[in-house]
Amino acid sequence: MDFEDVIRRRKMVRKYKQDRPISDKIITQLIKNAHRAPSAGHTQVQEFIIVKDPLIKKKLRIAAVDQEYVEDAPVLIIVCSNTSRSVGQYGIRGRDFYSIIDGAFASMLILLTAVNEGIGACFVGAFEDAKVSKILEIPKQVRPIGIVCLGYPDEEPERIERISLRQLVYYNKYGNTSGQP
Numbered sequence: 001m002d003f004e005d006v007i008r009r010r011k012m013v014r015k016y017k018q019d020r021p022i023s024d025k026i027i028t029q030l031i032k033n034a035h036r037a038p039s040a041g042h043t044q045v046q047e048f049i050i051v052k053d054p055l056i057k058k059k060l061r062i063a064a065v066d067q068e069y070v071e072d073a074p075v076l077i078i079v080c081s082n083t084s085r086s087v088g089q090y091g092i093r094g095r096d097f098y099s100i101i102d103g104a105f106a107s108m109l110i111l112l113t114a115v116n117e118g119i120g121a122c123f124v125g126a127f128e129d130a131k132v133s134k135i136l137e138i139p140k141q142v143r144p145i146g147i148v149c150l151g152y153p154d155e156e157p158e159r160i161e162r163i164s165l166r167q168l169v170y171y172n173k174y175g176n177t178s179g180q181p
């Protein structure tokens, strides 16, 4: 798919066809592309947990403030950051800041790859970290960053409008809206 089309078409999909599983080939492609994500100082903190087990999905739904698509999605990829690979190099900034950005970049690559593969996806960040870690037996130094819900779309979500760029882009200093790109 054309790159601009992928960007344009990406939107969160929260309803999935229950009778159409995602092939292992596509799951591998999602992970392979996420693995190309940058990381601070190439610390490569990103790790991925693929969940298809209905009981684990049900528990994760509860940990994610009862968002039903966490249970309904045929596949979940929980993107984690293993801070043990960055804390030595960057200390608290590595643990509390870079780790989140690294995980977010990998998550975005999953979202974009999903569009390219015709898969619907939703990034879920509203969850109780401790509960998710307990359910998935994630060790202390590893932080769950997002639950990416995946499945063939069973809805065509409305396009959500954005704040006008005129209100968001400044020139040379914050707040200065007069200028040219």
Ligand SMILES: Cc1cc2nc3c(=O)[nH]c(=O)nc-3n(C[C@H](O)[C@H](O)[C@H](O)COP(=O)(O)O)c2cc1C
Pocket (backbone or CB within 6 Å): 010, 011, 012, 013, 014, 067, 122, 123, 124, 125, 126, 127, 160
């Ligand atoms: C950090 C972050 C956390 C999010 N958490 C959730 C979530 O818990 N549940 C959900 O349904 N959507 C979640 N979203 C998706 C946003 O609601 C969505 O991206 C936004 O409404 C814009 O819609 P669009 O992505 O379809 O354009 C999250 C997005 C981000 C970036």
